Amino acid sequence: MTDLDILAYALNTLAKVDEDDFALSAQYWQRRSYKKGEYYNEYRNVCKYLGFIIDGVFRTYYVDDNTGEEKNVFFFSKNQVVVSFKSFITQTPCNYFTQSMVDSKILYIHIDDLNKLYQQSHKWEHFGRLIAEMAFNVSMNRTESFLFQTPEQRYLQLIEDHPDIFNTIPLYQISSYLGIQGPSLSRIRKRIIGK
Amino acid sequence: MTDLDILAYALNTLAKVDEDDFALSAQYWQRRSYKKGEYYNEYRNVCKYLGFIIDGVFRTYYVDDNTGEEKNVFFFSKNQVVVSFKSFITQTPCNYFTQSMVDSKILYIHIDDLNKLYQQSHKWEHFGRLIAEMAFNVSMNRTESFLFQTPEQRYLQLIEDHPDIFNTIPLYQISSYLGIQGPSLSRIRKRIIGK
DNA sequence: ATTCGATTTTAACTTAGGTTAAAATTATTG
DNA sequence: CAATAATTTTAACCTAAGTTAAAATCGAAT
Numbered sequence: 001m002t003d004l005d006i007l008a009y010a011l012n013t014l015a016k017v018d019e020d021d022f023a024l025s026a027q028y029w030q031r032r033s034y035k036k037g038e039y040y041n042e043y044r045n046v047c048k049y050l051g052f053i054i055d056g057v058f059r060t061y062y063v064d065d066n067t068g069e070e071k072n073v074f075f076f077s078k079n080q081v082v083v084s085f086k087s088f089i090t091q092t093p094c095n096y097f098t099q100s101m102v103d104s105k106i107l108y109i110h111i112d113d114l115n116k117l118y119q120q121s122h123k124w125e126h127f128g129r130l131i132a133e134m135a136f137n138v139s140m141n142r143t144e145s146f147l148f149q150t151p152e153q154r155y156l157q158l159i160e161d162h163p164d165i166f167n168t169i170p171l172y173q174i175s176s177y178l179g180i181q182g183p184s185l186s187r188i189r190k191r192i193i194g195k
Numbered sequence: 196m197t198d199l200d201i202l203a204y205a206l207n208t209l210a211k212v213d214e215d216d217f218a219l220s221a222q223y224w225q226r227r228s229y230k231k232g233e234y235y236n237e238y239r240n241v242c243k244y245l246g247f248i249i250d251g252v253f254r255t256y257y258v259d260d261n262t263g264e265e266k267n268v269f270f271f272s273k274n275q276v277v278v279s280f281k282s283f284i285t286q287t288p289c290n291y292f293t294q295s296m297v298d299s300k301i302l303y304i305h306i307d308d309l310n311k312l313y314q315q316s317h318k319w320e321h322f323g324r325l326i327a328e329m330a331f332n333v334s335m336n337r338t339e340s341f342l343f344q345t346p347e348q349r350y351l352q353l354i355e356d357h358p359d360i361f362n363t364i365p366l367y368q369i370s371s372y373l374g375i376q377g378p379s380l381s382r383i384r385k386r387i388i389g390k
Numbered sequence: 391a392t393t394c395g396a397t398t399t400t401a402a403c404t405t406a407g408g409t410t411a412a413a414a415t416t417a418t419t420g
Numbered sequence: 421c422a423a424t425a426a427t428t429t430t431a432a433c434c435t436a437a438g439t440t441a442a443a444a445t446c447g448a449a450t
Contacts, residue, residue, distance in 0.1 A: 146341035
């Protein structure tokens with residue numbers, strides 16, 4: 001399967017984008033590779049692209065004004081969209097950095113081209129809605145995890161949801177994602193072993 | 196101004212729904228009043244309506260399986276949409292209760308009618324996308340507040356964003372929304388006075 | 391295999407929220 | 421206005437995360 005086939009399949013699953021619909025978009029998709037550490041989008045830049053991860057992992061993080069500490073907001077991995085949702089959706093400057101955590105490969109489309117597709121076809125407008133809905137679900141799951149779960153529960157949940165990530169990225173990135181400090185994650189891990 | 200005028204104005208501001216667009220929808224909007232404590236949507240029900248609050252306040256809350264404790268996820272107030280986003284968007288059973296916290300009055304539209312509008316008009320499909328985007332922003336702000344702010348900072352932020360709510364609803368509802376216990380909010384309030 | 395750097399854990403101490411129950415305050419209503 | 425209910429604060433004690441720095445471990449590269 002080519003990269004475009006993988007994408008076409010994913011879009012069909014996600015938004016019932018069929019062959020003809022996808023054909024409309026084929027000219028717009030571009031390919032790019034990221035070395036570990038390279039940025040998909042940076043602070044204060046408007047996110048103009050919607051990416052689809054062929055391979056790799058990205059993180060979106062916020063830099064605390066006071067402490068300079070980095071806090072991971074989202075992880076994105078293989079066969080998922082990578083985008084700075086709010087910035088992309090509203091075309092306003094981004095508060096975050098989105099960075100490749102390993103060597104990665106994506107297909108991406110420019111917002112202007114996506115808007116052309118929205119104009120051209122109801123199906124693509126529908127896709128646009130689904131992107132926003134997906135963004136919502138991702139954020140909502142995160143909100144719920146903070147509101148309903150302890151850090152320990154969030155950690156166990158993350159293992160369940162993304163066992164893959166743990167082989168790839170360092171634990172201090174995980175603790176940042178969980179909203180706790182490194183030593184706290186160590187203590188949690190120690191506690192869990194005893195269970 | 197009639198209720199419908201208020202709604203038309205809000206939709207125009209939100210999604211550039213003009214007079215003709217709105218006229219398409221006019222037949223579908225219905226009116227309803229809620230006594231304090233009545234439910235907009237209950238746990239396990241699919242949320243089939245999108246509401247617009249003419250007057251009043253609603254809360255969406257989750258009941259903890261283990262403790263039976265209620266945790267407030269969202270507040271909705273005057274001139275805002277009230278809806279159980281995820282359930283409405285995906286038409287799946289809701290994990291939450293959405294309840295009127297004071298006597299309230301809304302206009303609402305059925306999902307089937309909204310879908311008719313999506314079919315009929317690009318502008319309404321656009322509106323559908325904006326609803327999802329708005330849902331995302333609401334949730335994202337909430338995620339960020341948990342990830343970047345202490346309970347004290349969240350409390351101060353809520354005062355700034357919704358000074359109105361504090362006259363209307365009890366503090367224990369606020370503490371639930373902030374993700375802390377009653378006594379903690381009391382301590383925070385005491386701490387703040389000394390500043 | 392050894393060294394250097396990165397990552398993870400540990401330790402010791404501090405801070406703040408959780409828990410439970412009682413007291414104080416505020417609202418409501420007969 | 422008194423009584424009752426609802427809400428908020430306080431107290432006392434517990435638990436877990438924050439903080440800082442040092443130690444231990446792991447990995448990559450020479």
